[in-house]
Amino acid sequence: MLALMMDRALSLPSILEYAATYHGDREVVTRTIEGPIHRYGYADALARAKRMAKALIALGVKPGDRVATLAWSTHRHFELYFAVSGIGAVLHTVNPRLHPDQIAWVANHAEDSVLMFDISFGELVRDIAPQLSTVKTLVAMTDRAHLPPEAPARTLVYEELIDAQSPDFEWPEVDERSASGLCYTSGTTGNPKGVLYGHRSTVLHAMALVAPDAFNLSARDAVLPCAQMYHANAWCTPYAAPLVGAKLILPGRMLDGPSICDLAVQEGASFLLGVPTIWVGVLDHLDKVGQKLTTVRTVAIGGSAPTASLIRRVESQLGATVRQIWGMTETSPMGVINTPLAKHAGEDAEAVVQRKLKQGRGLWGVDLRIVGDDGQELPRDGASAGALQVRGPWVSSAYFKNDGAQAFLPDGWFDTGDIATIDADGYLRLTDRAKDVIKSGGEWISTLDLEDAVSSHPAVALAAAIGVPHPKWDERPLLLVVLRPGHEADPEALKAHVAERVAKWWTPDEVRIVETLPIGPTGKVLKRELREAATS
Structure with missing residues (x-):
């Protein structure tokens, strides 16, 4: 027997329609690429989105066509x-931090027909345009006065396309399972792989994000995503914020500490999210100017694991609660989030930090399992480490054009490439990426634990542990450390600091102080580059 309920498709335009109807004057604020702050309400955003939808149709964009963006959060x-x-087309958000050859490669692999770009990428588009085999239309996301002179001659202007249309537009009926967005992985091994999101999966994901045990968002919040809109859809916040009528604060291209702090103070941000390297810059700036952010309620940290030192600094200097999250482009990206259970009431401060070092516990929509080398599922005892596999309605079932098919298992699970444990309360703890774990004497050493240990030293700003070849033990740890501005530390003292906090045989053979660490397109330390440099 079928239910007698209305069959209304879960579509992305319905989110903005809701926000415009019930929160029409709630602001979307942008630090524009041109410079000034731009602000308007959700009702204005809907009207402009409809005008752009008509403009795209006039340009010949059809359902299923890929429209690429090289753009910041605006x-x-x-x-x-x-x-x-x-309109049934697919938004392909291209990561501009990829190598130009990779940008051209993903545009051609996606078979993009239109490329929209911010004015800061005029030279880049000029240089790669001859390599773009399927792009027929280029659009600069600005007005005529700010069109970059280096843009190719045939480039159209976004504001002129908007001005040529009216907002009287009815969204077409789109199958909720049709593709809505395309985002490529960062390509740390081999070519990037395309993850194809859908209307249904993205709406469900946004609904899960706003729940109390996730981001806990409401119309009373002001959301400042410090993950760019090309990075896994800014962790879905451009959908989650209008879903509840929260104010949305978009930082443009400026993600340095002073710029984030200024925008957070000016706009009264209550919810911030981003990768650990972002917060190091924010905290160092706050230290320098002797300032605190008083409106921030929650800081979500993901992309890579925060250290205990970073968690303490964020909660002390921002007066906010840290919620660590774990996810991937392939999980839209939310996989787990670290929120407390009722049993954790009354925890002492150290117990709270130790719990928050876990990536988080499962939420409805994502199933998790840990699998051993023999393919058997391991117990949830917090100690048994194995391959982390996931499945769910916003988890990818295949890569675009079936690249990397080996990651998708016959029984319907996705192998993440992470090594992890799950405890009895459902908290996930990553021990490493499978390709990063240090194998020494037949045993595993967690790079994350080594990095956390050294980062508890007050002089340490950032650290990366890698395995280097050893004639007897196969690999031994090398710890690379960036110091905080104005601080000094002796490598042997840092080594002793680590030795007090990990198993004796985990202690790195060497601690090396460096000026910088290579950071990839998504804000993660590029350990492959470090390993290559250490062995060359």
């Missing part, structure tokens, strides 16, 4: 999130 990019997907 109101125009926000409009495209709905305009492109709303």
Whole structure:
């Protein structure tokens, strides 16, 4: 027997329609690429998204066509999130931090027909345009006065396309299982792989994000995503914020500490999210100016694991609660989030930090399992480490064009490439990426634990542990450390500091102080580059 309920598709335009109807004057604020702060309400955003939808149709964009963006987090990019997907086309958010050859490669692999770009990428687009085999239309996301002179001659202007259309537009009926967005992985091994999101999966994901045991968002929040809109859809916040009518604060291209702090103070941000390297810059700036952020309630940290030192600094200097999250481009990206259970009430401060070092516990929508080398599922005892596998309605079932098919298992699970444990309360703890774990004397050494141990030293800003070849033990740890501005530390003293906090045989053979660490397109330390440099 079928239910007698209305069959209304879960579509992305319905989110912005809701926000415009019930929270029409709630602001979307942008630090524009041109410079000034831009602000308007959700009702204005909907009207402009509809005008852009009509403009895209006039350009010949059809359902299923891929429309690429080379853009930062701005109101125009926000409009495209709905305009492109709303007409049944696919929004391909290209990571501009990829190598130009990789940008051209993903555009051709995706068979993009239109490329929208911010004015800061005029030279880049000029240089790669001859390599783009399928792109027929280029659009600069600006007005005529700010069109970059280096842009190719045939480039159209976003604001002129908007001005040529009216907002009287009805969204077409789109199958909720049709593709809405395309995002490529960062390509740390081999070519990037495309993850193809859908309307249904993205709406469900946004609904899960706003729940109390996730981001706990409401119309009373002001959300400042410090993950760019090309990075796994800014962790879905451009959909989650309008879903509840929260204020959305978009930082443009400026993710340095002073710029984030200024915007957070000016706009009264209550919810921030981003990778650990972002917060190091924010905290160092706050130290320098003797300032605190008083409106922030929650800081979500993901992308890579925060250290105990970083968690303590964020909660002390921002007066906020840290919620660590784990996810991937392939999980839209939310996989787990670290929120407390009722049993954790009354925990002492150290117990709270130790719990928060776990990536988080499962939420509805994502199933997790840990599998051993023999393919058997391991117990949830917090000690048995194995391959982390996931499945769920917002987890990828295959890569675009079936690349990397070996990661998708015959029984319907996705192998993440992470090594992890799950405890009895459902908390996930990553011990390493499978390709990063240090194998010494037949045993595993967790690089994350080594990095956390050295980062508890007050002089340490950032650390990376890698395995280097050893004639007897196969591999031994090398710890690379960046010091905080104005601090000094002796490598042997740092080594002794680590030795007090880990198993004796885990103690790195060498601690090396470096000026910088290579950071990849998604804010993660590029350990492959470190390993290559250490062995060359």
